[in-house]
Amino acid sequence: AQKVTQAQTEISVVEKEDVTLDCVYETRDTTYYLFWYKQPPSGELVFLIRRNSFDEQNEISGRYSWNFQKSTSSFNFTITASQVVDSAVYFCALSEFLNDYKLSFGAGTTVTVRA
């Protein structure tokens, strides 16, 4: 069964629009971590954020913000005032104590920001 679901396959926005990427996870564990990675067109994977299951405080980093809600098993990612450089594939991932903290990735969401 898929542990991490990114329901949006592709999102296209115009520059300066906000875009929210959904991530829903499934786990029986009480101790786990959630991650977001960015894969720009050049192909490398860039770490964006890590959040543990005991810290539901939302986080903001520049134009990026993350909303973690355990009640709905979601860890959504919002890009505010999007820019062309934000065009990339974004992956949500889960690591669980019961799975030896190996990463389980979602299928990814492709974001295209048009000028």
Place this chain on the structure above:
Amino acid sequence: DADVTQTPRNRITKTGKRIMLECSQTKGHDRMYWYRQDPGLGLRLIYYSFDVKDINKGEISDGYSVSRQAQAKFSLSLESAIPNQTALYFCATSDSATLDRGRETQYFGPGTRLLVL
């Protein structure tokens, strides 16, 4: 210089050929991983190694083997390549020195694009 390097970056090979993908890191991390990325499937774990003497199968290890030659080097081999092994392959590293293993963040290499004809 990049902390995690992969060679080659691109490779075209024929069905039945043996091929090796190499990964080196200068981060001083003890843990290394190999993933493959296929469109619409995200990344899937092939093998992982928690130290030089430790090798573990991941989700999709069939058709692959690995070698951890040193703490800094982790190679992935396709003994007899087949077309459905055409994919983007990533190496990653993490550091178990953090107090909580779950805090380990994996850092990825630039990837190797493999095409098996």
